[in-house]
Amino acid sequence: xxxxxxxxxxxxxxxxxxxxxxxxxxxxxxxxxxxxxxxxxxxxxxxxxxxxxxxxxxxxxxxxxxxxxxxxxxxxxxxxxxxxxxxxxxxxxxxxxxxxxxxxxxxxxxxxxxxxxxxxxxxxxxxxxxxxxxxxxxxxxxxxxxxxxxxxxxxxxxxxxxxxxxxxxxxxxxxxxxxxxxxxxxxxxxxxxxxxxxxxxxxxxxxxxxxxxx
Numbered sequence: 001x002x003x004x005x006x007x008x009x010x011x012x013x014x015x016x017x018x019x020x021x022x023x024x025x026x027x028x029x030x031x032x033x034x035x036x037x038x039x040x041x042x043x044x045x046x047x048x049x050x051x052x053x054x055x056x057x058x059x060x061x062x063x064x065x066x067x068x069x070x071x072x073x074x075x076x077x078x079x080x081x082x083x084x085x086x087x088x089x090x091x092x093x094x095x096x097x098x099x100x101x102x103x104x105x106x107x108x109x110x111x112x113x114x115x116x117x118x119x120x121x122x123x124x125x126x127x128x129x130x131x132x133x134x135x136x137x138x139x140x141x142x143x144x145x146x147x148x149x150x151x152x153x154x155x156x157x158x159x160x161x162x163x164x165x166x167x168x169x170x171x172x173x174x175x176x177x178x179x180x181x182x183x184x185x186x187x188x189x190x191x192x193x194x195x196x197x198x199x200x201x202x203x204x205x206x207x208x209x210x211x212x213x214x
Contacts, residue, residue: 012044012045012046012048013044013045014042014043014044014045015042015043015044015045018041018042018043019040019041019042020040020041020042021038021039021040022039022040022041022051023038023039024036024037024038024039025037030058030061031060031061031063031087032060032061033057033058033059033060033087034058035055035056035057035058036055036056036058037053037054037055037056038053038054038055038056039051039052039053039054040052040053040054059087059088059089059130059132060086060087060088061087061088061136062085062086062087062088062128062130062134062135062136063085063086063087063136064083064084064085064126064127064128064136064137064138065084065086065138066081066082066083066084066124066126066138066139066140067081067082067084068081068140069140070140070141070142070143071140071142071143072143072145073114073142073143073144073145074144074145074147075117075118075119075144075145075146075147076147077115078113078114078115078116079113079114079115079142080111080112080113080114081096081104081111081112081113081114081124081126081140082110082111083096083110083111083126083128083138084110085110085128085136087136088128088130088131088132088134088136089130089131089132089134090130090131090132091130091131092110092128092129092130093108093128093129094108094109094110094126094127094128095107095108095126095127095128095129096108096112096124096125096126096127097124097125097127098122098123098124098125098139099122099123099124100114100117100122100123100124100142101124103115103116103117103122104124114142117142117144118144118146119144119145119146120143120144121141121142121143121144122141122142122143122144123139123140123141124139124140124141124142125137125138125139126138126139126140145214148170148173148212148213148214149170150169150170150210150211150212151169151170152167152168152169152208152210153167153168153169154166154167154168154208158198158200159200160200160201160202160203161199161200161201161202162199162200163188163199163200164197164199165197165198165199165200166195166196166197166198167195167196167198167208167210168194168195168196169194169195169210169212170194170212171194172214173194173212173213173214174213174214175192175212175213176191176192176193176194176196176210176211176212177191177192177210177211177212178191178192178196178208178209178210179191179208179209179210179211180198180206180207180208180209181207181208181209182205182206182207183201183203183204183205183206183207184201184202184203184206185198185199185200185201185206185208186198186199186201196208
């Protein structure tokens with residue numbers, strides 16, 4: 001009959017009320033990637049039964065975690081930032097915004113360079129989007145410290161070969177570095193304190209230099 005082009009049916013329609021979840025298995029767990037396997041059963045009006053399986057793959061949670069966290073820099077330096085995205089699916093797209101974005105070399109990359117900002121605090125917001133259009137964001141504040149003002153207090157004229165010529169730098173610095181850059185004078189004792197003791201040479205002059213950090 002069917003070989004001659006006919007067809008046959010048992011006239012048993014699907015029993016929609018019989019569609020039921022038979023079981024569920026979860027492998028892995030949030031926020032890491034995990035999968036859900038669900039098995040469903042269904043019957044027709046004649047009592048014939050069948051089952052099917054559904055697998056749902058859930059990617060790991062998309063995250064952003066800017067490195068370094070809330071950096072401090074001086075006005076004449078720069079800091080390399082890393083949006084540090086993880087999780088999600090596929091390739092990422094990147095976007096930096098906020099008041100500090102004007103001082104980034106690029107705003108659509110993972111690793112921009114922050115530089116050229118005057119002293120102050122600058123908010124930066126990093127947003128990452130994956131291929132599923134899922135998004136995550138993180139925020140940091142870049143603090144830019146003004147450069148310290150260097151000054152030296154002490155006699156501008158001393159006698160040749162004189163001792164105990166004291167010179168003082170600005171107070172409150174975290175480091176001091178005194179050097180003789182010209183002439184024959186000698187630094188007595190420590191050269192890394194706010195005040196330095198100089199023994200003058202026999203030459204006509206000497207040059208004393210100070211480098212500080214706040």
